Each structure stands twice: as C-alpha cells, then as structure tokens.
Amino acid sequence: MTQPDINLSPKPGDEVRKTTCYMCACRCGINVHMKKGQVAYIEGNRDHPVNKGVLCAKGSAGIMQVNAPSRLRAPLKRTGSRGSGEFEEISWDEALDIAVGWLKPLRQKAPEKLAFFTGRDQSQSFTSFWAQNFGTPNYAAHGGFCSVNMAAAGIYTMGGAFWEFGQPDWDHTKLFMIFGVAEDHDSNPIKMGIGKLKARGAKVIGVNPVRTGYNAVADEWIGITPGTDGLFILSLVHELLRSGQVDFDYLARYTNAPVLLDEETRLFQRNEDGKPLVIDRRTGKKTPFDEKGVRPDLTGGKGKHLTVFRLLADRFMADEYSPDAVAGKTGIAAERIRRLAAEIARVAFKEPVVLPIRWTDFRGETHDTMTGRPVAFHAMRGISAHSNGFQTCRSLHLLQILLGSVETPGGFRFKPPYPKPSEAHPKPHCKVRPGHPLDGPHLGFVHGPDDLALSEDGSPARIDKAFSWENPMSAHGLMHMVISNAHAGDPYKIDTLFFYMANMAWNSSMNTEEVIAMLTDKDESGDYVIPHIIYSDAYSSETVAYADLVLPDTTYLERHDCISLLDRPICEADAAADAIRWPVIEPDRDVRPFQTVLIQLANKLELPGFVKEDGEPLYRDYADYIVNHMRKPGIGPLMGFRGKGGDDVGRGRPNQDQLDRYIRNGGFFVAHVPEQAQYFKPWNDAYQNWAVDLGLFDAPQPYLFQLYLEPLRKFQRAAEGHGERQPPDYLRGQIREKLDPLPFWYSPVSEGLEDNGYSISAITQRPMAMYHSWGSQNAWLRQIHGSNPLYIPVQLWQEHGFEPGDWARLTSPHGSMTAPVAPMAALNCNTVWTWNAIGKRKGAWALSSDAPEANKGFLLNHLIHELLPPKGDGLRWANSDPVTGQAAWFDLKVRIERIPGDAGPDPDFDPLGSPVGKGPVELAWEVGND
C-alpha cells in the first residue's frame, strides 16, 4: 500500500523570540515561535537556568492568554455606579490627567492618603521606588496574604527562605520531605527535581492533608491535620535531641546555639562592640563568636552559663513534644513519628554526602571536604497560611539546622542574593513629609520595638497596620487589610486606592461579599467612603468593575520587564541569574505597560528619582529605566552586559545595548558560583567574596543562624513593661506568648472560638494547570479546571449520606455557602478541600454568564473573615498570624450539611457588566504558513 506524502519538516516559525514566561511566578525562559509577526507556538528555552527547556501547562497555554477576549482594550472611565461594570473608553491623555488630578494634591498635602498596593507584581523594586518617591508610607505587594510567614521566618532564622530563595540539593538529596505544597512559585524546578529523585530512587515524603500532585507521587504520604505541622516537626526534634542525633559540630560553628544569654533579660551577652559572646572551648572564656579560631561551646562550659542550646534542649525534650503527646492532635501515630525520626537520623548521619572540595570559613579555618546531611525539606503555603505559621516555619528551619542540612551537600541550598541575614535588609520607613519622598524603603525587617512603623501617638503609621504591635514583623505588608481599614478610616481615612494586578474584589480578599460592600459604600453626603479607586490590570477581572479609572496593562508578550536581583530573581543555587521580557509582539489595542504608565505619571507629578532638577524626565519608559536606573553607583536592575563594552558583570555603568545583549543571549544572564563557594555560603569566604564582587552586597557579611531570635525577645520585653515604646495593654499577653524567641507550637488562634460543630478543616490547593484567577480566561486551561467540587473524605461522605450530584452547605462562624461535592479517599479524614480560585463572578473574564466557573465554581473566601468572631472582650482580633500578620486562610473550620441535588451557588452575585464583551463561540487558532 502507498502511504501519503506528509511534510515531516514543517517550519515551526519564521523566527524564535526568547523571553520570560509570566503565566505564573516561576518565570521560565520561553521560545516564542513567530509566524508573520504572530505567535505560533511557545515552548521552554533549553538554555534557561530555571526550566532548562521544560514548560508547564500554563506556560504552553500562553498563546491563549495573548489572544484572550478578556484583554482590556483602552483606558476606562466609570460611567455607572461602582460594580456595574459600566465604563466609557477614554484616551491615555485623559486617563493620565484624571489620575494626576487626584494624586497631585495628595502629594502636596497628605501623601499617605494614597494607598498603592501591587498584587502579583514582578517589579516590586520599581513600584516601591515609585511609591517611595511619591512619599506615601502605604505601599506593599501581596505577600501579606500569600506567604510572608515563610519568607519572614526563613530570613530571620537563616537568612533565606524556601519559596524561590532556595532549593533542595536535588543532585545529592537522599530523603526529601515536602510540607504543605500543592503547587509553588518554583513550579517547574520542583517537578524537575522530583523527577531527578525518582530517577535515582531517592525517597520522597509528602506531608499534606490532601494527596494530590507532589504528594501523589510521594513514596510515603502523611495526611496531617491542618495547622499541626509545627507540632509534628517539634516532635521529630524531640526524638532527635533525646537520642543525640543532631549535628553538634554544625550547631556550635554556624548557629547561635552556643551564644550566651543573660539569665535575667534573656538577651544575648555581647561585648562592647555588640558582638554576641560564646564560651571558647580552648580557653573556657567568654569570646566574641566570630573571633579567629574560636571553638564555641554549646553547653556554656558544662552548663555554667546559659546558652541557647541549653534553652532549646529544655523546651524540646519536654513531654509536651513527645510523639505520644502530639499523636492525637496531628493525626499521626506516635510509633510512626518515632520511625520517621529514626529514618531522618539514619540518612543524615549514617549516609552523609562528602564532596572533596576544600574551603575556608569566616574564622579562618580551612576544611578539606564539604560534608552534608542529605535530608532536604521544602514547604510552602500549607504550613505558613495559618495563624501559627511563623512559628511553624521557624520550627521546620530549626529541624533543618539541627540536622546540619542547610547549605550543606544534599540539604537545602540558598540561591543568590541569598543567604542574606535579616540585618542586611532595610528596616521599614514611614516618615511622611508632604511634597517629599518617604524617608526610606517601606518594607523591611524590624529588630525591636524601635523599628516599628508607628505615628507619634503610637498608632499604626500605615493603612494596613503593618509593623505595628498587632503584627510587628509584617515584612510584606498586609494588602488584605487595606480595603477594610480604608473603609473604616482606621487608623485614618485615605483618598485614593491604587491597585495593580490583584483581584481584591474577588478571590484575593477574605470576606469577599463585605469587601465588595465596602468598595461601593457611600457616606451620608452620597459620596463613596473610599473616594477614588484606580486599578491596573491586563484583563477584565472582577476588580475592574469597582474602579473609577482603569489603566489597561499589556500582556506579558507585549512588554519590557526585568526579573532583577534587586527584586525576586530567578537564581539557582549554583548561579546568580536575571532576565528580561521584551515586546515579542506589539499590542493591537490602546494599552500600555503598567510600569511605563507609572513613569509617565511620575514625570507629570515631577517625582524625585524620575525627573531632573528642571523637571525634565529621566526615563522615557520602563525599558529606559531598566537600562539606565542605578540604585547605587554601578548597580542597576540588570547585572549582565554592564559597562561601556557590555563586559562588566554585576557592577558597571549603564550600557545602552544592554537589552539587545540580553535578547541575543536568550533573554537572561547567568553568573556561576565558583565550585569552592557552592555550599556553606553564609560562612564561606569564597562565596562571600564572590558576592561582593558581583555587587550583591558591599562587604563580606558572615553570620550565625538564629535558632533563638533575639528581636522577638525584645518585643516580649516591651510587653513585660521594659523600654520606652510600649504596646497597648490589650496586646501585651499576645506578644508575651506568641512572640517567643524559640519556636513553639500553639493552636491556631481561631481554635476554641467555635463550639458549634465547626470541626472540619476546609482548605484549598493550587492546581498545577492554573494560576490563581488568570487561568479561567484561557480557552485551553479552563477545559482542564472549569469547575471545582468540594472534595469530602469518604467517611464524612457516608456519614452525611452524600450522593453524586449533591451539593453541600458549608457554614463557618462567619458565613455560609454552597458547593457541589465529590468523594475522595486520599484525604485527611476530617478535612474538606477544593481547588484555589477557580470560581468566577458572572460577567467577568469575558466568560458567558452560564460558564461553569460562575455556576459551579466557588470560593471558600466567603467563609473567611479578616477578623475573628467577637470574643466578648469588646475587641475584634485579626484572623492572622500575630507575628507577621499573614492571612490565616487555612485556619478555616466549617460544619457541613448535605443538600440533595443541584442547589446552585449561594451566595450568588449579580452579573457584572463586561467592558470587553464576550469571546467567540469557536476557536481554531492556526497562524498557518504562507
């Protein structure tokens, strides 16, 4: 039989343009194959340090994001009431004039009356620079409702966090434990890493109430009770300490375990230069920890002096952390905890990884090898989005450090610019001077009461109350509190809310229904309580409908961006790396990149840092800023191709060809860490010197891991009545108890408030093929996740007599809602869950009103309040972590009832008017050949 002739070598395109993905926060390199100026196919870039050629479902579906009918087309001015979705399209000149008309008087009289919060912003070093020069203290991105517990606990404890700041040593790890991760920022690297472990048969243990995704492939699954991870971890610590299975040498050399504590204040004993003291085992004398050759004594001279190690041995060897004591609450059998501790100890200490690499530490000692403990951990929102999340994340870091598995072969490794101790970060700034910039960066790391962002009367200086006594270490701000505080005028009223890329009128707010009411509420004179709302987004999201002025952003393929070392870069443990986006296609609509719009606003407002003395603009657009802005002499947003000839790395003058060089290099730049600098980075001379050369910091800054976190003790001391700055009385107890300088576990703060049968945990998981709200407008991705049942454990399913096709009513202390249900066995027996952010409001995202996302999809947000139910003390306590203010999404407890048949959604919202119309009824997206 003759076979047909087929074209085996079609051209994938006439050109490949290499840029950076923005379908989630992973920021992979992509090859965009173009045909006739149109996007024909997107695949991963093999040379890129993040994804090395692979690409997830979201990334491959980018082509459907770029043609999505939900794309905004032109600036919009509201014509109907807020929430109606009625707008008129206006010119950019008019849009910028409106914005300047609101902002200019604020800057002159009361800059704090602008609250500028950016959501999934990948240009925070730029947007914060803008806000700082505007002069408002009210700026942050979305970390407060995302995972600030993880970032803050990691940076305070060990100078870096999981997240995208570090990674397991995938090539050497023999045992990998992953806590509370359904999907993560490091989406492709985690999959690639797990693939490596699987290929060589290393064991993966998944700790998650839900056995999907990474937990599904785990060799062992621990279906823990939500909110008890800290208890489980500290029970492992208990077992390891009791058996002497911790890395004493590592603890003595690299952590504050041997640091001496003052018996009375429990602050560090320090010398006159402020250096913490240890007992030197060679002399038996008190000596600064970093003196050359010092051998710190863990036990303080046979217990004569109080050391951190003695304190922690006391705490964690106590019976409250024994496996028998924690088994009931965690849902993990005591014998299993004992066995896991034995397994971890065996791999760490009987199967070490020893690399023949010579290196020198900060005390001047040279080591012939690098010895590591090949037990690696990763964790994310599942452990951090609880009101005990900060201390839980600290507990996990304690476990890693006791094992000696941080920055050692086979363990957890930092990615440049980390490791970086909390002292090397800025402190928060909040001093307002009308007509002038703020006195420094908004966000940072506090080290005691003196660093809080308070007004002269002691009230919070920021609209979100970040860095106040309610949550002193709120390093990322509290975006989720902005609307309710602005509406309440607490601590003060604001004039203009300016949001970027955060769906605050829907899935990014707790208590969605009331937040919508706050956005539309009017005062007695008929004016909106929040006078002006400006919103920038590329798509017709729910929040667009609540703005007075909409500034339409481009898609990610139509813009310049930089993934900068000044921001949240894309480094690997072996290399510093940064990247750009560039317009691989031109917009076919009247839209502008948001960062360029900020520059245009800054130029009109004549903001310092953006204009010269004479008011002449410094930057034409964001691309111009990326190339020419310098944060410090020689240090700009991009590290590569600096200097006149483009040969300087890290430090160097601006180079006008820099973006072209990046484009020719595949859209990114990599600077490799030398071999002798690849581990022990916080203490490794070779690494410290390399980092200084690159411009990551200006002088070597070796430091100790902080098992005992002295800044927390300083807050406790204030609560005990010491010092000038004093907390309000009602917070003293909370600060004394929760801001403990050693990790500990406490029940989530909402616990015990609900005696009315709210006993079932309700949580969400992020699907791998969707990113928050963005995926639903994507014709391909919404066919994978178009609705989201509430998964119910089989035993509860049977107890309640559920049948397929039923719905459930879920009730929390705050509210009630309905959801379609499905049974599941691979699930903690007292937990229900659903996929995150699939539910949409009718009329949004250019979906039809009968779309499953709006009729079967749902949000658990309706059940979660930003405040806890009244306790009867006349106060309303935040539903957040008392250390950082992180939104406690996963503390939610519900009661469940069966509703036979299809109940439909409740609450059910009126459809929003769509400023973009609806999508086509059929797609066959072929760019085609000539």
Next chain:
Amino acid sequence: MTDLPQNTGQKLGLVIDLDTCVGCHACVVACKGWNTENYGAPLSDQDPYGADPSGTFLNRVHSFEAYFDDAPAQIIHFPRSCLHCEDAPCVTVCPTGASYKREEDGIVLVNEADCMGCGLCAWACPYGAREMDAKAGVMKKCTLCVDRIYNENLQEVDRVPACVRTCPAGARHFGDLGDPESDVSKLVSERGGVDLMPEQQTRPVNKYLPPRPKDSKAVMHGDSQLEPVATEATGLIAWVDRMLEKLP
C-alpha cells in the same frame, strides 16, 4: 478495510512513568499547541468561553484513586493518548484507507484528505484515544509528533514529541521499542513496564511504568525508633559534654 504493515522497521512509541507523573497537564497543553499549529487541521475548541467548553485534545491526563486494604488511598495520574498498536483495530476498521500505520516506524496516522469523519475508528479503539474534530469533521489522534521527530528545521535534541520535550518531571520517554537495546526498551525492562489492557490483543507499542510500592514496608527501610541518650535536658547537656571531651 485497511491493511496493517506486516512488519514495521522501527516501533516508535512512548514510555510513560506513572510513578513520576505529577498530573500537571504540561504534556496535554504542549501537544495541543503544537498540533493546533501543525499536522492537518487545527485542534478546535467549541464554546471556548461558554458553558460547555469542549475542544479536541490528542492527549489527556486522567486522575483516579486507587484503594488498598492496608495502606492509604493513592492518586494515580494517567496520561492517555494513542498507543500506536501493532494490531491497531482503528486501522483495519477504516473504510477509506485514511487510517494507517506507517511501515517505517509504526506510527498510526490519519490521512485527513481521505478521512470522511465516519468515526468507526474511534468506536474500534478500546482506549478512547481518537477524537473527532467538531469543526474540521476529521478524526484527530496522536501523531507521535511525526512532524517533529524527523524535522530538519529543529535541532536534533528537539526531535522528540512535544509532550516529551515539555514534561517537567521527566515522566515521558520516546524511542524505538522494537530495539531491545534502546533506552526506552531498557527502561521498560528495568521497571517492569506494562501494556495497557493486553487482553484487547492490540499489542500496544507505548508502555506504562507502574507506580512503585508506596506507604508500605518497602519504603520504610527497616527503621523503627531511636535509642535515647537522655530523657531530659540536663542529661543531654552532660552527654554532649562527655562526647565533646572525647574529641581532639
């Protein structure tokens, strides 16, 4: 009726590792993208922004639960596409000869010019691996990216199916399963790769690597518990001091 080749030169196919697949759907969308732009009619989507979006996909991932008497339930992510069977009933059932198996490499394809959209092949396939494109009215199926694997416009390293190139976990492998010395054949042999529904006697070329045992004694490595050196802090401190004294 359409004849199958007596023997094919190679037996190109996929090996899919069910122990490693995390169910991320990367392969699903990479396939959709490549095959919308390439080989034959684009893969269309009906009602893409409406109540019942339904498009043509050549590869789908199904997730299901597996239950055990003595271990917790598991979720298996199961990618499903054409298995390029040696005894492909979809070929022999085709009334026009549009459905065929290539002699040189065993890839099963549809010649869209000859396909009248009768759908018999989809009925004949026991794996549900064929999808009628509602817009084009022709039968679509996995081509094993025949227009990539020999494509002289791609770098050699990229001459693999789109799903294999994109898989982040490395759970998909491509090669000649007719050659016992190929990497894929060795992988199948080492990991006990299996045919899907062998009782159908279709002799699939694609193989699945079964999930390794989980949650069982096989992954516990014989650990039980640690022996205490002290039961309270003072005892531990004394033990540490004794231990450190022994060090030089």
